[in-house]
Amino acid sequence: MIRIACPFCGLRDETEFAYRGDATVSRPPADAPIEDFHDYVYRRANPRGWHVEWWHHAGGCRQFLKVVRHTMTHAVHSVGLASSTQVVPPE
């Protein structure tokens, strides 16, 4: 069980959340070239290590959270607001 410390609700089980994928990609401006949109939709680093990702607290406060989690150990390093910029620790 992954446990995520929601900044609004406290420490909660993963079953309360909906995973929403890699949080490092951002939507390009509307007039950006098609390649940028390809990368936005399909290009992922898919790291074996620390991963910055969206978790939607669907069964709680319904906020989108930015979580730094390790893809081998499943350890959660930090949980922040959608607008936060979190430090990604070295491997």
Next chain:
Amino acid sequence: MHYSGLRLLREALTGNRGWKPAWRDPVPRREYDVIIIGGGGHGLATAYYLAKVHGITNVAVVERGPIGLGNTGRNTTIVRSNYLLPQNHNFFEWSLKLWEGLEQDINFNAMVSQRGVLNLFHNEGGRNAAARRGNAMRLDGIDAELLDREQVRAMCPLVDVDNGRFPVMGALLQRRGGTARHDAVAWGFARAADARGVDIIQHCEVLGIDVVDGRVRGVQTSRGPIRANKIGLAVAGNTSRLAQMAGVDVPIESHVLQAFVSEAVKPLVDQVITFGAGHFYVSQSDKGGLVFGGGLDGWNTYAQRGNLPVVDHVWAAGIALIPALSRLRGLRQWGGVMDMSFDGSPIISTTPVAGLYMTAGWCYGGFKATPGSGWCHAWTIANDAPHKLNEAHRLDRFRTGHLLDERGNGPFPWLQ
């Protein structure tokens, strides 16, 4: 050495002193025509068909650990070709035809058992989707039958057809689908490839891929550099990492899928049954254990283990489908790391780097594809171009918009 009943008898009468290792343990040479990275079913099948169909025998299969211990040893052993999209079902049907002749071809008992695969449906929409899929298959000459509730009841007496929440309305049946023995597939392909001159190099981890002027030149491994002008990746779960060594980004995320085996019991489930209302599928091994699984845990991971919420969900779904399962104890549970592609369909393709090829993005469905994937991957490597069966499964379809969105889920790998 040819395996046969006569050989078995002769060895039994002479103290079993004549058996030899099924494949050699060669020291890697400095150069090969083709290097296949990944000694699972897909990589070994690729090497076998390169040697058999294309006459390319100067081939090495390099594998980080022992062969067949990745997803080849971690699946639920189901073979079928019941897909909706023609590009997918025609490919998987070719794979199923290879399964049907595999044991004679590689002289190894892969225990292919065409016991039938049933996909249950529980409402009108599910029946329409199943009928559409079955019709699409039949248009291309693939067997599919739409069963009603009473036919399901007669075929699968333990299924709770009258379930109060999800009553079974019927099923889409593919009689030619079934199961195979996963380890035997890896061993059989390894032995058959080895017999044709392929070097299977175990405990040899690839640390880097050499690319010069946009062409592959070889690999750096834990056992030294090996040169080759053609390299095929068959490393499901780790495709992103290996492709990145050659500077190629792939539209894949790695996710864990769990599977389970119960204690062994007498024959209980005669077919492969999938539960349309929950994420659950089950068959019974020849040893007697029920082999079953469910959906992804649903977040990126490279760890070959899953978490308890999915264990709980899979068992609950299984008991809803077959209440008798509540009396069985679980024996083993494990996880395998899937290449989840963004449209749910595989990639067997050339890449932007000349001489680099891949068979990847298999999502849940890699085992059934083993011979077909190897056959098409070998063709693509030998001809530097895809075969008609896998030309739609190209890597650049994500750039050109020619997606194979089998489930219509959109670009979310964890939902495919």
